[in-house]
Amino acid sequence: MKKLHLITLTAVSLLLASCSTSGKAVDNASIQGDWMILTALGINTAGGEETPYIKFDGKEKVNGFAGVNRFFGSYQCTKGKLTFSSMGMTRMMGPNMQIEDSVSKALGKVDRVRIKGTSATLYDAQGKAVITMKRK
Numbered sequence: 001m002k003k004l005h006l007i008t009l010t011a012v013s014l015l016l017a018s019c020s021t022s023g024k025a026v027d028n029a030s031i032q033g034d035w036m037i038l039t040a041l042g043i044n045t046a047g048g049e050e051t052p053y054i055k056f057d058g059k060e061k062v063n064g065f066a067g068v069n070r071f072f073g074s075y076q077c078t079k080g081k082l083t084f085s086s087m088g089m090t091r092m093m094g095p096n097m098q099i100e101d102s103v104s105k106a107l108g109k110v111d112r113v114r115i116k117g118t119s120a121t122l123y124d125a126q127g128k129a130v131i132t133m134k135r136k
Helices: 003-022 098-109
Strands: 032-038 051-057 061-065 070-078 081-089 112-116 119-123 131-136
Touching: 032 098, 081 098, 081 112, 098 131
Parallel strands: none
Antiparallel strands: 032 051, 032 131, 051 061, 061 070, 070 081, 112 119, 119 131
């Protein structure tokens, strides 16, 4: 009888542990797709000629639009940790430089991501939200 309780307890513990680690982890596959950037460093991105966006291709390549300029590079997303590398950007001036500056600065601060439904929030290393997004 004690063996049965021990086996049952072990099985339940393993089941609970596997659910807690796999259900919420954000990785390259779950972040893949097109996202509209709603806010960057607290600045609302609405009102420009084109809404800023970011596209994660699922193959660790990223590109997007910051409000005036286009950006591109690589990314890695594992267990909610999001890092960008080899980033580049066109360099034009335009009417929405405040939005442009906030998006480009926010991208440089990203450390983690959390996805909830069709929304995502990118956080800096201190846990402060730097970008909010919604799936296109």
